Amino acid sequence: MSATRPGVSRRLLCLLGFLGGSLTLGTVSAQENVAQAIPGVVAAGAKIELIKEGFKGTEGPVALPDGSLAFTETQASRIMRIAPDGTTASFLEKSNGSNGLGFNAKGELISVQVDDARVGIVFPQGHERTLASSYEGLPFGRPNDLVVDQRGGVYFTDSGINVAPNQPAPTRVFAKPAVYHITPEGALKRLAADIERPNGIQLSPDEKVLYVANTLGENVLAYDVAADGSLGARRNFAKLAGWSKNDSGVWSSGADGLAIDEKGRLYVASNAGIEIFSPSGDALGAIALPRKPQNLAFAGAGKKSLYVVGRGAAYRIVTQTAGYTGRAK
Template sequence: MLFKSFSTLGVLLFAAAVQADDPVTPAIPGVAAGGVVIELIKDGFKGTEGPIGYSDGSLLFTETQANNIVRIGPDDKVSVFLKDSNGANGLALTPGGEIVAVQTVKTKVGIVYPANKKKILAEKFEGVEFQRPNDLVRANSGAIYFTDSGTRPTKENPNPPPSHPGVFYISPAGELKRLANDIERPNGIQLSKDESVLYVANTLGEHILAYDVAADGSIGNRRNFAKLAGWQKGEDGWSSGADGLALDDEGRLYVASNAGIEVFDAKGEALGVIPLPKKPQNLAFAGSDKKTLYVVGRGAAYKIALLAQGISGRAK
């Protein structure tokens, strides 16, 4: 079943349809051919976050609750790439092959692989430890942008400390700055292809946010970039579920949300939605030709063959 219109009703109907054994993609011009099977690689992971395309054509992602970084090979073989990751969440890859992670057991940002190059890049801001480092993106300059989503009540901890979410920047020289502290729950973060725009997913907001990036790495001109179809009211109030972000070579932005994978053009216009059997958390292009979109969420890992191609040299 395919939909030419991606109204909220259409998204919900299509989402219901793909609960079958073989969910398929809708047709999105330039992005996805209609009827392509969304392949389940494996279910039952203990946490699924932080995917990046690795240099050997495989995909790495973080199994957060198991404290592992997992590898999915080009043949779909699943193996543990790194144990004892200090609760690594979002990942980035340097040109030299080092893996940088935001980490949630002992909260910090730093290099976790290889072992002989482990390094802490940041662990406190103004003397205060981070609360929930979530995602990061590395600029070509070596600078790192990352989010801290703060605290939130859970069944296990209904009264957490006051939340102090933020967007942070580590300069190529290692200087830590806070760029924003007015986003309710900053989550996924990504740079445009030319690195002139920084995108931030606000899980509790209706829009993906965009900022202009200055020469010194600072950001300004905050604006609503794209309106999310995933915006809905749940048990805990209104949320878009906006999480991980990825870009393709044409500058289209892919957003994991309550609706599935939402796709927007470089101007923020909605192109379509790829619903999934389980709500996605994060995503990345990988493979030798970077035409495979890997999506992880709620313990499951999927892959989708697309017409679109990821950016060469980008980990996601």
């Protein structure tokens, strides 16, 4: 089955032709890089394959309909492609610091962009346009991740500007960190502005629940989604095992990118690796990685491989359950 709906797949394939309940923490052997078994998720000894390292920032993986995967090199302002055979090549240069990625029904690639902060279409060339760059007159700080629903609405996070330690705060005023929704008609709405650092964002397969990773919180958050795209009350969905102090002495779960499989399990990139939760929020296990992950997505034939990017590296793990095929991610 295609990674996207049929209309998206046909359009993208043409374009690509030109581009040639207890928690058991999985361990990784330094020699073999294999994972412990998590029933229904990964088999015992599943190989954690290093595809390549040395990238300049690794984010935003999303499935392409030919079995390949795109991800962003945010610092290099480039989008890369991993072919089914594991080779890598540039997909798009000059991406305006694209971070999270998603496709609409027309096969257009939408990204959140951090250089000139905005959300917009970056591919195919000639179709570029901005969907949103500010809220109530205030520019976004750092758009982070997005998910496109089946009606064409775009949910995205703005995690706020990054201020380096011992550096003065900027004098410019930015929109506060929040979760936003661009409706299918193009209207921008702020849905949640009470999250310390909203990061990864994902929808359940039936699109009735929106998940948000809060990097500075101990829990993945969840919201019920109404018919008009608005959100219900915030609730704690699952507690993360990666809750610890970071290098700056700040408590953080490291919660970053999110992915979903066809059974509705949620996969969370965190300080503990890839943490997996049932649709009801029960901890199923975690896959430890050689480097801390930043984002992840299912891709490949039947979306039966989990691709993970982080700290300049890209990995691939064969899974027992396919990723959800109703959206590119």
